[in-house]
Amino acid sequence: xxxxxxxxxxxxxxxxxxxxxxxxxxxxxxxxxxxxxxxxxxxxxxxxxxxxxxxxxxxxxxxxxxxxxxxxxxxxxxxxxxxxxxxxxxxxxxxxxxxxxxxxxxxxxxxxxxxxxxxxxxxxxxxxxxxxxxxxxxxx
Numbered sequence: 754x755x756x757x758x759x760x761x762x763x764x765x766x767x768x769x770x771x772x773x774x775x776x777x778x779x780x781x782x783x784x785x786x787x788x789x790x791x792x793x794x795x796x797x798x799x800x801x802x803x804x805x806x807x808x809x810x811x812x813x814x815x816x817x818x819x820x821x822x823x824x825x826x827x828x829x830x831x832x833x834x835x836x837x838x839x840x841x842x843x844x845x846x847x848x849x850x851x852x853x854x855x856x857x858x859x860x861x862x863x864x865x866x867x868x869x870x871x872x873x874x875x876x877x878x879x880x881x882x883x884x885x886x887x888x889x890x891x892x893x
Contacts, residue, residue, distance in 0.1 A: 755842060757849045763801050768845070769793040770838065775829040782832070789829035792841040797822030802849070810852035824848075 755763045775789035796802070796810055796818065814824050828841035864872075 755846055757846055758853055761801060761803075761806070761849070761853065763794075763799070763845075763849070767794060767799055767801065768842070770841075772834060775837075777829075786834075788832060788834045788837055789827065790834065790837040790841045792826040792828070792838075792845060794824045794826075794845060795822060796824050805855070806849070806852050810849060813848060813852050 754765060755768075757763065769792070771791045771793070772787040773789050773791055774784070774787050796807055796814070799807070802810070810824070811818055811822070817826065818824050824845070826841045826844055828837040828844070830840060831837050
């Protein structure tokens with residue numbers, strides 16, 4: 754079981770791990786051992802997560818979320834299978850922990866009177882500069 758917060762924990766049977774060969778250098782070792790970990794977690798059908806957390810997690814996951822609602826994490830940084838496994842689980846826990854934080858609601862504000870005046874003043878100065886570039890007109 755992975756403990757995310759005091760109230761949220763994920764059972765081991767909700768996480769599916771698949772071990773594959775890691776890419777990159779490593780000589781014969783990398784060619785014969787499957788050290789990379791592909792961790793899959795079904796976000797939409799998870800009984801452990803509240804709906805609000807599922808929604809935020811889906812937006813945080815981005816391209817790591819399949820169309821079926823499965824979060825796919827790939828870990829291949831370490832040379833040992835167990836370290837890659839722990840890394841993938843830690844990344845999953847951190848992602849879910851970030852999804853549990855409710856964003857602070859935005860409060861609409863209005864520009865101050867002074868900032869409106871400064872904006873209009875800068876616009877008129879810019880207008881004067883641009884109109885000075887124009888060709889003089891023939892008056893007559």
